[in-house]
Amino acid sequence: MFLEFEKISRSFGGVRALWEVSFVVEAATIHGIIGPNGSGKTTLINVVSGLTGADSGRLLLEGREVHRLPPYRIAALGIARTFQNIRLFSNMTCLENVIAGQHLTAGRALIPRLLRLPSASVEERRCREDALSCLSSVGIENRAGALAKSLSYGERRRLEIARAMALKPRLLLLDEPIAGMRQREIEEMESLFRSLAEAGVTILLIEHNMPFMMRLCSRITVLHFGQTVTTGSPEDVCAHPEVIEAYLGVESC
């Protein structure tokens, strides 16, 4: 078991955002989370990335408890994320955004740079190549020098994925990654996510686009009012009466 949620609960005031959520994410798979607005999907991602603490329950990454770690320690375990409301470094260029995302994967040590050691410039060149390849894997390498704030909505989402990939994650948390994208962009992202999973990256994905989720996910967890309704294959989830009642409606997939 790669990632295991064990009765995770979290309340904000009197609102139970998550209530004893339990499910398992298998390694190198694409695992979807669906549910109506306010069902706790983003809170769940926030708990995994450490931005929100859990009130009770345990979160295990390869058997190791991670739910009490601060966000930067969680990232150091190889967990990267994107944000539903896009949090780019808007006054930086695309390339600079990815460079800033290389915090854990690039050295860029101060002392060799102060001494102008050749190794520092060799390393810098290699890191920049890495950063450019992150940009090209999401198809925006031609925008490397453009300021993040000048990008279109779809490009911003893609840049955020590129920045998360700079961390060379083992687990990628994507909060509505294709919201606002055009059909062609969606198809590109679909094949990107597939190839990442084939390369061994586990993806935990929130998305409302059901056909997209049906095609991509090997398993889907459904949340409703902070509780798990079911976890299963896309076909099982679609046929589940409670899921149809709470989220999908009749004849949607």
Next chain:
Amino acid sequence: MTVAFLSQFFAVYGSLVNFIGINALLALSLYVTLSAGQLSLGNAAFAGIGAYTAGILTMRFDVPYPVSVAAGAGLSAIIAFLIGLPVLRIRGIFLAMATLAFGEVVRIAAVNLDITGGAQGLVGIPNKTTTYTIYGVLAATVYFLAVLRGSKIGWSFAAIREDETAAMALGINTAFHKTLAFVLGAFIAGIAGAIYAHLNFIITPGEFGFSAAVQLLIYNVVGGTQSVYGPILGAFILTALPEVLRGVPLAAGPLRLGINGVILLLVILYLPNGLISFFRGLNRVS
């Protein structure tokens, strides 16, 4: 001919050249902290701590000049660390509030202590700072900060300044880096204060008060914080301006603050990235 001109220029403007260098160094001390998105209003006080510490060490204890400068800067950095540790774990403008209060505490302490010479100030500090010292330290600081900017630490500062939550999610220990930016700023302010003390024969508590702290912020805003050279440009222009306007009636005196205010206003309205944005090439690392 040139030599004669230079020596005459220095005889007239030597102290102005020195003050520009010191103010540029002070502006850079705040620039480091701002580069991580944190606003410190305590850098004038840290300069004060550096100045008094170094001054007292050379006067009372015959400590060699470089050692007392290092001690002044070191003490500033240690005090900054102790203030920053609790305050910088929280987000928001708490650093500005805490350092504002801290600056007043330092000023009042300097007025009331015996060892600092009270309100009259510390008098008779040996003159050991030369123009070469000032500009040597300034050059070293500029080099250090320019290199820092492209290092892992510099990128972390920039990421925190842009979006602290995103920075955390990328594995950046934000509390550590914010504290580092603040301590580094206090260290540079401490150096500036210490070399200033040995330039000036006398230092008084009022020089390191609130208006001095705000002045450093104005250097950064007018010059711009996109590049290391912005704060230097701001310090240069605003320090030299009263001298340049000496011939204009009233301008060097009562109108000086008014002219500073107008410049600040124009920059904020029309050049949000400061005057350095006229020099495009200096602005970006990549």
